[in-house]
Amino acid sequence: MNVTVFGTGYVGLVTGACLADVGHRVLCVDIDAGKVDRLNKGDVPIREPGLDALVARNLAAGTIAFSTDAAKGVAHADLLFIAVGTPPDEDGSADLQYVLSVAQTIGEAMTNRKVVAVKSTVPVGTSDKVGERIATVLAARQSTLQCDLVSNPEFLKEGAAVSDFLKPDRIIVGTASQRAREVMKELYEPFNRSNDRTLYMDVRSAELTKYAANAMLATKISFINEIANLAERLGADIEEVRRGIGADPRIGYHFIYPGMGYGGSCFPKDVQALGRTATDVGYDSPLIAAVEAVNNRQKHALFEKLATHFGGAAALKGKRIAVWGLAFKPNTDDMREAPARVFIEALWSAGAAATVFDPVAMDEMARIYGSRADLTFAADKYAALNGADALAICTEWQQFRAPDFAGMAERMPSRLIVDGRNIYSPERLSRDGWTYLSIGRAP
Numbered sequence: 001m002n003v004t005v006f007g008t009g010y011v012g013l014v015t016g017a018c019l020a021d022v023g024h025r026v027l028c029v030d031i032d033a034g035k036v037d038r039l040n041k042g043d044v045p046i047r048e049p050g051l052d053a054l055v056a057r058n059l060a061a062g063t064i065a066f067s068t069d070a071a072k073g074v075a076h077a078d079l080l081f082i083a084v085g086t087p088p089d090e091d092g093s094a095d096l097q098y099v100l101s102v103a104q105t106i107g108e109a110m111t112n113r114k115v116v117a118v119k120s121t122v123p124v125g126t127s128d129k130v131g132e133r134i135a136t137v138l139a140a141r142q143s144t145l146q147c148d149l150v151s152n153p154e155f156l157k158e159g160a161a162v163s164d165f166l167k168p169d170r171i172i173v174g175t176a177s178q179r180a181r182e183v184m185k186e187l188y189e190p191f192n193r194s195n196d197r198t199l200y201m202d203v204r205s206a207e208l209t210k211y212a213a214n215a216m217l218a219t220k221i222s223f224i225n226e227i228a229n230l231a232e233r234l235g236a237d238i239e240e241v242r243r244g245i246g247a248d249p250r251i252g253y254h255f256i257y258p259g260m261g262y263g264g265s266c267f268p269k270d271v272q273a274l275g276r277t278a279t280d281v282g283y284d285s286p287l288i289a290a291v292e293a294v295n296n297r298q299k300h301a302l303f304e305k306l307a308t309h310f311g312g313a314a315a316l317k318g319k320r321i322a323v324w325g326l327a328f329k330p331n332t333d334d335m336r337e338a339p340a341r342v343f344i345e346a347l348w349s350a351g352a353a354a355t356v357f358d359p360v361a362m363d364e365m366a367r368i369y370g371s372r373a374d375l376t377f378a379a380d381k382y383a384a385l386n387g388a389d390a391l392a393i394c395t396e397w398q399q400f401r402a403p404d405f406a407g408m409a410e411r412m413p414s415r416l417i418v419d420g421r422n423i424y425s426p427e428r429l430s431r432d433g434w435t436y437l438s439i440g441r442a443p
C-alpha cells in the first residue's frame, strides 16, 4: 500500500519506518529541508534503538523516501497520516497550526478520495476540525471530492518506540467510515497476524483514549509520589509499600515507581492539555489539576532534601554537587521537562555548582545551557565525584546501579548521596558509612 506521513518527528518517523519495513511504500514529508536531506542520506536526527537500521534498510530497498514537497505527498498515496507536532501554547492548550496547515495542503492538492489519519496527539475534536478544513478548501475549489477521517493515536515510548510499533498492545482506530476502517485494517494487517489488537471506535473516543492513557499513567506516578512523601513523614518505606500494593493485580507493578516526577515530551504536555480541554467544556477537574501540581512539586523534592541536609538552601552556596543522569528517563538523550533540569537550576540559584555526567545526554545539556562557570561536564561517572560535596542521582541508568562505592568514597569523602530514583539499598549504604537520602524512605 502507498502511504504518506506528514511530519518526520518522533511519531512520524517511527511510523513511516515501521510501515515501510513491512513492505508499504512510504513517503515522509517535512517542511524542514535540512532534515529531509539528512534523512534521505540515512542520517536519523533522533536517538531511538533500531531506528537507524530500519531507515537505512528501507532507503536501500526503496520502500521509504523523504521529501519537502507536500503536493507530491498528497499525490503519492490514498492514505495520508498527519503526524506533525502539537506544541503547547502559552495557556497549555495544544497548538494546532501545523496540523491544520497539513489539512489545508491536503484539501488544495487532492485529486481523488483520501483517507486522512491523524496520528499527532490532538485534543478531542481536532480530527473533526481537520475534516472541516479540508471540506472548506474543497468547497472553495468547487470540488465534490471526499475524505474519510480517522483518529489513530500512537502509544510509543521513547527508547522502545520501534518495538512498541512493531508489537503494539493495541491499535486504536477511530472513524465513522467503513471504507477507512478497511484501509486501516489492511495497513496494520502485518502487525496483527497472530492476534488482531485493533479496537475500532468513533473519532472522539479515539482522541480521548490517547489523553486518558497518558493521564492515567501520570496519575499513577503522582499518586505514588504523594504516598512516598507521606511514607517519609510516617517512618514507612515507600519501596515496601510499592511492592505491597503492586501485588494486587488490580493495581499492578507498572508505573508506581516513586521518583522525581514525570518528565518528557508527552505526560507534562498531555496532562496540561487535558486539563485545558476540561476547562474549555466547562468541567472542573480537580484530579487532573492535582496530578500536575503534585508532579511540579515533586520535581523540587530532591533539591529540598539536599538543602535541608545542609541546613537550608543558603548553605549550598559555593558547594559542588555531582549529578548522575540528565535525561528525563534512561535510554534517551531527551531532556525535555527532565526533573534533572529543575534540580540543577535550583543548585545554580542557590549558588552551588554542578558537575554532571550522563551516558548520552551531555551534548543535549550543553545545547540547552551552553557553557557556564557553574557547570562542568565529567568524562565519566566517577570523575564527576572529584571535589564534590554530594552526589545526586537524577536518572536511573543501568550503569549507575552497582557502582564501586569504595572507590567513590575516596573521591568524595563526604559520602553523601541524594537519590531521586531509589536505586540503592539504604541498609547497604549506611553499613558502609554513607549518608543516603532517597524518596519516600526515612534516612
Ligand code: UGA
Pocket (backbone or CB within 6 Å): 121, 154, 155, 156, 157, 158, 159, 214, 217, 221, 254, 255, 256, 257, 258, 259, 260, 261, 262, 263, 264, 265, 266, 267, 328, 329
Ligand atoms: C509516554 C507513555 O508511556 C507512552 O505510552 C506514550 O505513547 C508516550 O508518552 C506519548 O504520549 O508519546 P514516554 O514519555 O516516552 O512515554 O516516557 P515514559 O516511559 O512513560 O516515562 C515518562 C516519565 O515518567 C519519565 O520521566 C519517568 O521517569 C517517569 N516515571 C515512569 C516515573 O516517575 N515512575 C514510573 O513508575 C514510571
